[in-house]
Amino acid sequence: MAKSIMIQGAGSNVGKSMVVAGICRAAVKRGLKVRPFKPQNMSNNAAVTADGGEIGRAQALQAMACGVPAITDMNPVLLKPETDIGAQVIVQGKRLTTAKARDYAKLKPTLMTAVLESFNRLGQDVDLVVVEGAGSPAETNLRKGDIANMGFAEAADVPVILVGDIDRGGVIAQIVGTHVILPNTDRDRIKAFSINKFRGDVSLFDEGLSEIVDRTGWASIGVLPWFADASKLPAEDAADIMKTAKGTGFKIAVPQLSRIANFDDLDPLGLDPNVSVQMIPAGQPLPLDADMVLIPGSKSTTGDLAFFRAQGWDIDLAAHVRRGGYVLGICGGYQMLGANIHDPEGIEGAAGSYKGLGLLDVTTTMHPEKRLAEVSGTYTPTGDKVRGYEIHIGKTDGPDCKRSWLDFGGKSEGAASPNGRIMGCYIHGLFTADTFRAAFLRSLGAQAAVFNYDAQVDQVLDDLADHIETHLDLNMLFSLAK
Known part of the structure; x- marks a missing residue:
């Protein structure tokens, strides 16, 4: 021993x-x-x-x-x-x-x-x-x-x-x-x-x-x-992300949800000198000059959906979309972007259906079985390799899923609006894949740097x-x- x-x-x-x-x-x-x-x-x-x-x-x-x-x-x-x-x-x-x-x-x-x-x-x-x-x-x-x-x-x-x-x-x-x-x-x-x-x-x-x-x-x-x-190391506390965001240029605004989860998605983005990741605390509006709003994961999607609206972020997000800004939802954030969230068994609270933000034509139904898996595949627009992990309950379907942008061994993942400016997926950790990260950000107009994230952490x-x-x-x- x-x-x-x-x-x-x-x-x-x-x-x-x-x-x-x-x-x-x-x-x-x-x-x-x-x-x-x-x-x-x-x-x-x-x-x-x-x-x-x-x-x-x-x-x-x-x-x-x-x-x-x-x-x-x-x-x-x-x-x-x-x-x-x-x-x-x-x-x-x-x-x-x-x-x-x-x-x-x-x-x-x-x-x-x-x-x-x-x-x-x-x-x-x-x-x-x-x-x-x-x-x-x-x-x-x-x-x-x-x-x-x-x-x-x-x-x-x-x-x-x-x-x-x-x-x-x-x-x-x-x-x-x-x-x-x-x-x-x-x-x-x-x-x-x-x-x-x-x-x-x-x-x-x-x-x-x-x-x-x-x-x-x-x-x-x-x-x-x-x-x-x-x-530069992955943070366990969301408050630490707020203290360490650096970079200039392409601005990503991240509403700090009350049950924010798996926000390590932000770590590789925060190390790019050409990207500014800004956590937005409760009570503050989403910034007018944000290039993209990233809605992160949540341990309580329906609870954080109500929290999101209570801050007036739904109004700010709608204005951001009207200005032509980009939106990315990951896991719980992806579920919030849809038309509806159905929770028939009351897994996250009172059983019932909840109106989503309506920016993606998808619907999520909660199930008690949790999906836990490491995944690897490709970013379909460019073929760049991606890797990440799933950790969620619920399944999301709808017309916008036909515009998936990730492929994992023949299984499509994600959804996008017809104009491609609003996207969502279930995969955490995507941005640790270096060439994908740069390709994705550049598709949004960012002057993204290419660097080896894992090597930097090591x-x-x-x-x-x-x-x-x-x-x-x-x-x-x-x-x-x-």
Whole structure:
């Protein structure tokens, strides 16, 4: 069985996912066989795995850092929020149920068996498993029945390193406060700590490090300076996309849906210097100068359709179309563009039929079976190769499907309006295909660059590993693994 070490955070969004990815790549560069693991994740940005399930997008990136295909054991419990109080529960890659928060609290302890089963399988024939926690162990109100942080660490007997985020301020209180609030058994499981996202001269925090060591007794493995190229890695949180959009020229406006899902579609577009990807938050109109409006995936299509209209985006979109702008809908966004959405079994809410945006002559009918598949084929206008994945419920048909623009082994996919300016499809991840991405954007009038997206991400992972090797004591970290 492999040795393991767990990275927990002194708060949410402290950079655990990036740190784990960097540690994984650094371990690989040292010649170790390593795997990532996250017992429980909460995200609507999922990846389809080689073994036909779904896991959090961050674990798929970490698998890439390890140089191996993503598999469901890397994230055995995935929660996909559908409402403010309920989420779909995915266990070992497959949907188990939909549960409200209070019901999930009762269900959660029963999932530890599956979590440990996946962890033990993952640790066979490898040297190291790097485990990522969720949120913070300082949320002691969630400790009973916990499977994400200290509950898992205790059950699997895994030592913990705590990471704090200095960029948001109060990092001494984050670390020391966690030490104060944890029960003794959990406190003793933490063997060291690290500070992440430091800007400026790291030596200026020497006294801060000493104070944390004095107050906690935990060893420091170092301070990790701000890693600017983190913005080039696929983001798991839609808020991070808003912070990192760059580029000039062809403007793509993306309404930030309340249940936005699988928005990694935007990552390759955001790296093109001739393309500007702009996330539009609730309450703001779609920009008048947008060349294309891209409606992304959604975990709750009918709910986000109502949300879309509540922002007045339907009116903005109609005006955009009148001005001759382009529209692309992917997955849930594709379903919204149609004439109607039928949900006879009430899969996404109340059973019934819902009027779509009416920009494509197609109709979607929801079915309980989820489609999970990796696909590859061609972009029919040019023959360029494409690849991606499907992760959706529902089937879409109608006259505009006769103008499909993708072909997967003789199976047509997608729909387009008669003038070709409004398009939709179910396939996520299309824009990772380099020649297709450039051909598609150029067909819309963009001066798109041709670059190797996967190679760029791989290079950033190498650079991140070097960054971590330089600033953290990885010898200590690996020696603490058990």
